[in-house]
Amino acid sequence: DVVLTQTPVSLLISLGGQASISCRSSQSLVHSNGNTYLHWYLQKPGQSPQLLIYQVSNRFSGIPDRFSGSGSGTDFTLKISRVEPEDLGVYYCLQRTHNPPTFGGGTKLELK
Amino acid sequence: QVQLKESGPGLVQPSQTLSLTCTVSGFSLTSYDVHWVRQPPGKGLEWMGGIWGDGSTAYNSALKSRLSISRDTSKSQVFLKMNSLQTEDTAIYFCTRLDAWGQGASVTVSS
Numbered sequence: 001d002v003v004l005t006q007t008p009v010s011l012l013i014s015l016g017g018q019a020s021i022s023c024r025s026s027q028s029l030v031h032s033n034g035n036t037y038l039h040w041y042l043q044k045p046g047q048s049p050q051l052l053i054y055q056v057s058n059r060f061s062g063i064p065d066r067f068s069g070s071g072s073g074t075d076f077t078l079k080i081s082r083v084e085p086e087d088l089g090v091y092y093c094l095q096r097t098h099n100p101p102t103f104g105g106g107t108k109l110e111l112k
Numbered sequence: 113q114v115q116l117k118e119s120g121p122g123l124v125q126p127s128q129t130l131s132l133t134c135t136v137s138g139f140s141l142t143s144y145d146v147h148w149v150r151q152p153p154g155k156g157l158e159w160m161g162g163i164w165g166d167g168s169t170a171y172n173s174a175l176k177s178r179l180s181i182s183r184d185t186s187k188s189q190v191f192l193k194m195n196s197l198q199t200e201d202t203a204i205y206f207c208t209r210l211d212a213w214g215q216g217a218s219v220t221v222s223s
Contacts, residue, residue, distance in 0.1 A: 048213035103157045
């Protein structure tokens, strides 16, 4: 199975600051059809996960442009600029290129 | 509006079988895949398995021997059955289209 390693495990950020989360895959996430199925989720405390970014860099409906995704192959990054209180929670990456789908271990974003 | 809602028992005895139902609305099960994801207390997300629009299924290899996912398209329902439950199966079980999630069903395995 594909292993996704997220770093850091936790992140202390000031309001208005910028956060960067890495997700590294044990193998390339480029599908045979040329697409890369690497997605990002945020799970706020006590809530279900919500989709933020799909296929590396596409913001899901209603997601502000403070969230951006980038990367290719095995290395991917989620950046959150101008952090707001509602951005706090645990961020997960998910790959769907290879079966079975697998999640990263999560990165907890907290206020400094 | 896409919605998913899990239902099932909150408490299951060790060695028994867990049965959960996911009732969906706002989309057709023949057009979208639906997955089950679980989260033990204080831990991360684990993909358990899914059922695709064509009815095919896939399972986490660690759970495959105990897990079954099926559906009733006429009722817009997806079912999870997992046998031989142990305390480590205590978790919140989410039904998800991966772009939309249910609220989760809390399941405790205890005698």
